[in-house]
Amino acid sequence: MGLKTFWHKLGSPRWFYGIANPWRVGFGLAAALLLSVGLVWALVYAPPDYQQGNAFRIFYIHVPSAMIAQSIYIGMGVAGLVLFVWRMKLADVAIAACLPVGMTMTALALFSGGVWGKPTWGTWWEWDGRTVSTLVLLFLYIGIYALRQAIMDPELRGKASALLAIVGTINIPIIKYSVDWWATLHQPATFTLTEKPAMPPEMYLPALVMALGLYSFVGYVILQRMQGLVLEREARTSWVRELAG
Amino acid sequence: MPEAIALRGLVCQRAGRDLFAPLDLRVEAGSLVELRGANGSGKSTLLRTLNGVHQQYRGQFTIDPCLFQGHRLGLDELLSPLENLRFAAALHDRQLDEDGAFAALERFGVVRYGLTRMADLSAGQQRRVAMARWYLAALPVWLLDEPFTALDADGQALLTQLMVEHCATGGVIVCATHMPVPIEAKTLLSLAMVA
Amino acid sequence: MPEAIALRGLVCQRAGRDLFAPLDLRVEAGSLVELRGANGSGKSTLLRTLNGVHQQYRGQFTIDPCLFQGHRLGLDELLSPLENLRFAAALHDRQLDEDGAFAALERFGVVRYGLTRMADLSAGQQRRVAMARWYLAALPVWLLDEPFTALDADGQALLTQLMVEHCATGGVIVCATHMPVPIEAKTLLSLAMVA
Amino acid sequence: MWRLLKREIMVMWRATGVIFNPLMFLFLAVMLFAVGAPPSTGGGSAVASYGGAILWILVLLTNLLSLDGLFRRDYDNGMIEQMATAPQPLFMLLLMRISAHWIAVGLLLTLLSPLLGVLLGVSVNALVVVFLTLLIGTPALSFLGATGAALTVSFARSGALLGLLILPLYLPTLIFGATAIHDQVNGVDNPAALYWLAVVSILAIGLGPFACAMGLRISLEMQ
């Protein structure tokens, strides 16, 4: 199938619902496999850090969740662009599906970072480059969420949140840059995130597996949500009726 | 001569629901269309659609440049009628001279309030200022939503005459109303609610 | 029996200026007063004065407990009709049962919008909800400012009937309007503008 | 009475997360301070009391921001008119509304203040004082502020005018609140500030609804 026909077919909710199934299952299986391997590896087999000891194991969930939190927001920005340029309804479904997942992942990154900070930095919270940009990310998510809550009309809800997601995505690099810049100026030297001096493979491999696993998991959940939302929106069509039995 | 307004299977929607059966209509220059329908049948929504601010609809339509008057007057309460008229002209990139504004306000009987804040005018007086705005707009199509609201007998007569004149000079008016417009030559467009 | 409304040399003022010549009037229970006057003659101001929120006037008046309906509906756009009716009852320290509210909304043809936000109703539908509010208010005097606005033929008939009923049960209505109220038995009160 | 309070809170819920928003706003403002003027730039031993004072000021500004909407919508849609002429005395209705405002803004922010305090580097024993002063002081903010909101509701863009009217009235509350925190941090045992805070709040609760009712009646005449 050419890229162009794929694009056109994406406009059809029914086609999407069908094609999403195998992908969802694939992501689900990959997530189950990678996460179970990754968890055991991270918790049991990976060596403790020579400075932080076993507190370092938080790394294996902290970094993947932080990465995913950012990826999902950018994904929403792209979906917003698609909604505006091609008026594809599925894009709004994607935004709606990504929102809660991204929000919880950001919260997880913040929480795991805080829990990691207590034994390593000696404090639950420190204003530092990455903490600030993650916090801002959370606020960006909450902003879209609050806006969606406030708008009743589904069509307009989609448009408004798409616009906001685009504006936010344009701003993300600026925010990240400014915050990093600020951090180099203000941050007491003791609080810099560990600059890993060439982490050994037995430490970064499990992180890689966990990250891939979490990405698969997120893919699974988002597709599942999108399917549910498509059903909700297409509730009156005959194919949905047939499918529901 | 192409028509000023053409609707081809136009159906307005609110919250994803169709409001009325598809409309097909061609309106020639110089016509008055009286838009009738029960409360909630979608008259206001149709006018907003034709004006381009409501974008949830099926079907197609074309329309010449138009002036819209909804339930909200589109006049700034903190400015005077004179200033409002001047700003309305500026929006259309035209300059309004004092004489023109004065004559328009005079025609609709509110010239003595020309310098008062809109907020301090009575409901009918505000409507009359709005009429002055239409009069000065120089736009071919007028979309009016219940324009007879709040006008006294004199004001209604002024409005009727304005409408007759506008159509006589080749203008088109679509007028949503619950009160029959006292003009003979008109097209009726009735909206029937979809259950 | 004392009168429901008595005006003794009442003159309303705006910005220190008299609006009309002094009014003297006694209104007995069961009457309908039709308040006429050109745009800007002071009808709305008079009603606000009788309601007690406008306090710039000369002369005296007495009035029984009254319900007021101005250009602004007095309904919360973020609440549903049902919630609005319930709140209106609470304001008068009465409890409103579901059946009562349901019956009132049904009578005015908006029961299917009972749970929709007011902001999502059409102009006429909102007016109908306001009528349900008057109907449930149980107040002797009604002060209505252009109550026929935005109502379709059916709505106007419903309103007329409501007014007849209210007067028949000893209520009093003062109704500012530019359209003659289609009721025979009424007192005319005309305001002449002071130059 | 109870029905009225319930209605007020319901409307707050309905109105685009009025409950939720002041809270978010406060969070963001705290972040701005932490980033823009980090406690460390304040330097020295005063940091702890600095965080508490910043928090107080921000709660005050959040309150101010939320006041503009207290009567605006109801004024525009004619509801205030209905309230002013209802048999229920207006000040009673206002008491309910302002209480709802306090619950949704003042009380909620107070409950969250310990968390925000941590973000601003307030020490744990100072947190208790911050919490206490906010609990006692925020009613004064809502009840004093309501009068200003009533007086300015007829103006189109009242935001800053409102601030102009109200902030001077807020000053004593702020001073007592900040002083109590400052004293605690510096180990001075001086309950007078707390007492005064309570006095201001009680006065505001007692007189606020009446002043507010008068303000609304004046605004109504401008329609």
Add this chain to the structure above:
Amino acid sequence: MWRLLKREIMVMWRATGVIFNPLMFLFLAVMLFAVGAPPSTGGGSAVASYGGAILWILVLLTNLLSLDGLFRRDYDNGMIEQMATAPQPLFMLLLMRISAHWIAVGLLLTLLSPLLGVLLGVSVNALVVVFLTLLIGTPALSFLGATGAALTVSFARSGALLGLLILPLYLPTLIFGATAIHDQVNGVDNPAALYWLAVVSILAIGLGPFACAMGLRISLEMQ
């Protein structure tokens, strides 16, 4: 074009001192800080940079406060509708309006910043930087904020939601502004902050009106 800008500024004048109010608000807020968290509690050499940062944050909050009114009245009275369907492109009209907002709020506050800086104990040579950063940075505030104002204008009480949407976007502006002041006070010669501030402002001016126009069209559909 020019006539439109003139009209915007005239309306600002008319609208109950929009010009005057943000200014008073800022004065009062500065006073709150001077009273509640005086620079002296910060102690040491950091005071000067602290005052500048506080000033920046307050200008930012004042801006936010004034944004709620940017489209509110015109939305309610139907003027936005007229603007959206006028032959003049909407973004052009918005460019005028937002510029007027910047003149009435951002520029005015900038012009007053030296005076306020003195009240907050900013040293004289830091005052120049404060002034410069505000001059370059405030356009970003008006132009970024306008999009948020457009998206929230249809909600009854949008104050805090607006803050939630916009404040995260304001962060870079604040950081660059506060950092430039910090550098200057500490004798670091680092013009990068100013350049970045200019970049942010130019981006905001270039893209803001378009995003804002899209936001308004969405809000119009909710009427």
Add this chain to the structure above:
Amino acid sequence: MAFESLPDFLAMGGHALYVWLAYGAFALVLAVNLLAARRLKSRALREIRFQARVDRKETCD
């Protein structure tokens, strides 16, 4: 294997609180996401089935 025994594993070298808090939160977030997505879809299906029944009944009447 970095640990000698199960208690050793649970103690996490003295960092038990932090490590298990973080992993607990991780598990919680995954579980919430999984369940919420499931519920969204199954609720949609349930409502569609119900609505279909209502419609069938109405067309019969």
